[in-house]
Amino acid sequence: MRDDAQGVTAASPVERGAALKAWIRAMDAIKIMDREPEATLPGMLDGLVGTYGDGVALLGEGQQISYRELAEQVNRIARWGMAQRFAAGDVVCLLMPNCPDYVAIWLGLTRIGCVVALINTNQVGDALLHSIRTVGAVGLIVAGSLTEKIAAIPDGLPAAIWVHGEAPGDWPRLEPGVAGCDHAPLTAAERALPRPADQALLIYTSGTTGAPKAARLTHGRVMEWSFWFAGMMDAQPTDRLYDCLPLYHSTGGIVAVGAMLVKGGSVLISARFSASRFWDEVVDGECTIFQYIGELCRYLVAAPPHPNERRHRLRLACGNGLQAEVWREFVRRSGVGRILEFYAATEGSVSLYNCEGKPGAIGRVPPILAQRFPVHLLRCDSDQAEPVRDADGRCIACGPDEVGEAIGRVLDATRSPARQFDGYTDAGASARKLLRDVFSVGDCWFRTGDLMRRDAAGYYYFVDRIGDTFRWKGENVATSEVAEAVRGCPGVRDAVVYGVSVAGHEGRAGMAAITTEAGTTEAGTTEAGFDLAALRAHLAARLPHYAQPLFLRVCAELDLTGTFKLAKGRLQREGYAEAADPVWFNDRESGFVACDAALRSSIGNGGRRL
Template sequence: MIFLHCVQRLLFPYFWDDFWFLLKVVRFGIQTAKYKRRGELVTVLDKFLSHAKRQPQKPFIIYEGDIYTYQDVDKRSNKVARVFLNHSSLEKGDTVALLMSNEPDFVHMWFGLAKLGCVVAFLNCNVRANSLLHCIRTCEPKALVVGADLLGIVEEILPNLPQNVSVWGMKDSVPQGVISLTQKLSTSSEEPVPRSHRIASNLKSTCLYIFTSGTTGLPKAAVISQLQALKGSAGLWAFGCTADDIVYITLPLYHSSGSLLGIGGCVELGATCVLKKKFSASQFWNDCKKYNVTVFQYIGELCRYLCKQPKREGEKDHQVRLAVGNGIRSDVWRQFLDRFGNIKMCELYGATEGNICFMNHTGKIGSVGRTNFFYKLFFNFHLIKYDFQKDEPLRNEQDWCSQVKKGEPGLLISRVNKKNPFFGYAGSYRHTQNKLLFDVFKKGDVYFNTGDLMVQDQENFLYFWDRIGDTFRWKGENVATTEVADVIGMLDFIQEINVYGVAVSGTKKGLYSTSLRLILRTSAYQRVDYQESQPIKEQSPGRYQDRLMYNSQPELLPKTCL
């Protein structure tokens, strides 16, 4: 027996890690199948209501020192549902856009509208002007709910909003053309609306629109089905979180990480979350200690910011045991653990609209997850050769794609089928079609193109390598250079502009290590010509030279392009 154990440890060192994690995946699938056989369609909202009935006084959200129990959130969301049921023409299946910062009312609006069977579109509260209008028009909402701190942004675009969109503001005094939702809520009933409003037709029905970061142009509204929301909410549980955990959420709720993995994850567990309006590196550990946080969500930039903070005494004096997120660099990962203690970093990979995900359940530094024979039974994915010159997958003489060898970077693609569907985007089908690859290995097959280059090592660990397309990172978000060019091009004195990403010296490949380079032509100076094979050269030196070209971190760019 000891001999077999030694052989297993030598030849299959991750066998038990893979086995127990696989059991969790199977368990989730069996539970979902049981609900189907019973004819029950249990959604994230249904699970929340179950907790609100079973543990009404348990804290669900802690925000700026205030506690909102499961019962409080249930009653407040009932008031939201009653307002729209009695004072609007919303019907089941209609879309409502939500433009709010991190605050409890974000969850109240989300759940209240879900109780009416509405599809809720989460709008990025950092988007402005034409980009915001684009997002609103894309999801075609019947109503727009705006947080008190964002009413000024919406007031600028009110004249250009579609006429059939009613605008509701979370403030007593609102601009002309906006309905005060706060006043309506003050007199609304807490009685629940009939259950018939929220019953989903099937798990593949749409419940949310979550906008992508715009890596290939303007943001696109990813269709989130009830099944995808359930899968996203199971992430914390899969990593070992329990109902006793207190989860610290500083990531924006308009992205799937904060909403589905964070809020949804707490609902799945029946746990408590500490919600922060905005991430603060200086207040982070004080909040963790103050609220007895045991789990926090991260993106790589968040951990890097924490490591850049001045060192203080007692930095390991906290109760945090798990951190769940994505995008942390290997060097930051090691530095973070050395400085802040024995915290299990649960790195994952996934796209909001994607049909593939990886979870690093072993804690291997730098990896986004592991694959094996059993995993590929559930998720059929490949890493294929990519032509960087043509910016497309490389095909052979027979027009088929081919897989890369282990250790080589390849484009991650995932088979689209009934088991792992791709629901696409709202609006034009062209956007959905552009994310698909057809006839990859044989006639008729269809794959989801993640747009990400990955590497698989000899032990079957997967590592993020790079992202195709021209993007840069700004405060943890992917932004398309084309979108930046569109904004800068609105300036009157700009005649021509080209924006593209360049590598930042001293950083590693595949870590979003891009900044921006702008090539401008204005009435004040001549154009700068760019040739791919040669460095960029200034054609007309003069006092405008410093303004002509930016090759720097995004924070050094003019505010107009951010």
């Protein structure tokens, strides 16, 4: 990289050439969809056996599964699903932690036309029940280690529930039924192959407001993602990708897995990320690629030097959300030769790729490909969270370094499955994500809900989320959902939730401002009648850990707008450091503790674990 006269970092000719080669590889990779227009990932597996047969496909949890064994297991699961009388289009929920069987299960069920809803394993209570009920599931497969979450829900679950692994209770086990099924390839007479336009998966996203929404993913989109990223990564049969991201997310569960499988590589699936074990697992697993989110890299550079952090074989780290300063330190510490940062919306038509390795940028579209991959930033009204329109009713594109909402052109599915909008199971939520008559009458664009800026060299930078959603620990958090949980605690009169910046951390940490029936004392402690420990327990039972507010501000009154709506602008600006009201910090070990000047300083200096 070099800095030009205007101070904009531009790519060198070598970097531009390498980036263009990556784009060309990606476009060449997806030409299979032109040659084999009816191909789908589960439909390809039996053919992959002929090429990669005994090569390792998946590893993890003490398992090592070859392509032949994976295909056989997928065929068994498909026939098991048929024995349950699952019909094409039936939704089956999958609630399991990371393991190779997770991949085999959704591939097997989608092979017979089922739609598999990948449930966030952090969810509990009402949020978990909502995710299951909102998709109209006919069945649920749950890991034995997670059955307590299901047992805690009194009613509203599907009638058919199967347990994977050992668990107490009377639910039927999945494995014995699957083991008794034939492993030979399914014939067309048994069940026709799914088509690219058919739904394959439902992946949940918080969107910009409200409870989690189930985004539809077609087989065509899964295929395009798999081959596109295989090209971007230059995936080879000799590659082994380390995947510690949740398999219920599109990056960890689709991009990482699919990109390796279609090219004969292998995926080492780790149950969870651990900064202390990361380098040992990467080295022992002989991994060549690491799929990241920026937060994981931040943990690695914050950890003490590890004896294996330069003894690895990693040639590439691929992911999103990597801040510039963390990027540079991660490369310096690890020696990883190439970073492929990207931005993509699970349900949408916007994708950006930083193939030049420019720290801090989320991507860039080469000028010669701008017409094929149309992305624009629109000037927005920050108060209304809506695009500004001119006198003719058209939206206004942002200039260089102007912050605006990113949108992507919605194309016909026959032109690009990944650039259409398949929508959510909620029709109203789907309609709100589309913007029409943007630059001309009748055009249609997908709203990302993300604010970005683009510099003069064409690089995009993520700025923030629009509306009531913030991102923390790699997850989108809907403030309305959190506020509802807070208000449900006995003693809480009202609550408003927002994200606040914390130095040295990506995204925004959750903060709740509340009023209580008891009020507060001048000394900054709660008066009798409001129990902070009870609030913490209440939230832990209803929200995943990343959505539980890290800071709590106890106010005498909350600000209201002129129409009597709760306002959060002033509270958000003041954050946790400048608040005049008592603020409490949700410590992992001690619970809510008073956030005094010393603690605020420690948090701001990175001296407290968040």
